[in-house]
Amino acid sequence: MNANSLIILDFETTGLSPDNGDRAIEIGAVKLENGVVTDRFQELMYPGRAVSHFIADYTGITNEMLSKAAPCHDVMDRFAEFIQGQNLVAHNASFDKRFLDSELKRISSNYDGQFACSLLLSRRLYQGAPNHKLGTLVNYKGIASNGSFHRALYDSEMTAKLWLIMLDDIQQRAGIEQVPFAMIQKLTKTTKANVGKFLANYR
Secondary structure (H helix, E strand, O other): OOOOEEEEEEEEEOOOOHHHOOOEEEEEEEEEEOOEEEEEEEEEOEOOOOOOHHHHHHHOOOHHHHHOOOEHHHHHHHHHHHHOOOEEEEOOHHHHHHHHHHHHHHOOOOOOOOEEEHHHHHHHHOOOOOOOOHHHHHHHOOOOOOOOOOOHHHHHHHHHHHHHHHHHHHHHHHOOOOOOHHHHHHHHOOOHHHHHHHHHHOO
16 A cells, blocks of 8 residues: 555535435545645446435535436446555545445445545644634635535545645644654544644654
């Protein structure tokens, strides 16, 4: 697993829980290598039923758009290939991981990377932020944005920009040149009160 290469992904879905039968309707992802986006993946996918007015308004993804999309199993088959051999990042990763696991289980597929959560990381690093929603953090860190949140590729691209800024902040605070993926996973599990100590003592 290349420490300098990872996939940042985002799902749009019919609802909040695959355990309640909700399905993915869009996947967007960017591949980051040495701090540069080198590849992108974006596809709508037809979940086999209509989406609610709320979801259509929230995402801008209509039933007409989905009716022309490939079915979930075709898209997820391609996406499984895209993410093999890569660690994975998402903003609120527990949500995206549930849908990734559920959709891949349906096609008897899997992945070999580990997950990190940019939301949990931002809560440790930016404890003074108004909240830790992606749009709020983009404004908080002064990241240029000119698209629509709640579309999968745009959200993954904005998360990638935030991710790189967080890595830079960790490097400066910890006095290190590289930020190992395992360090990020430990940091997201560190209590907020102990973050300063963790970074100061990390070598």
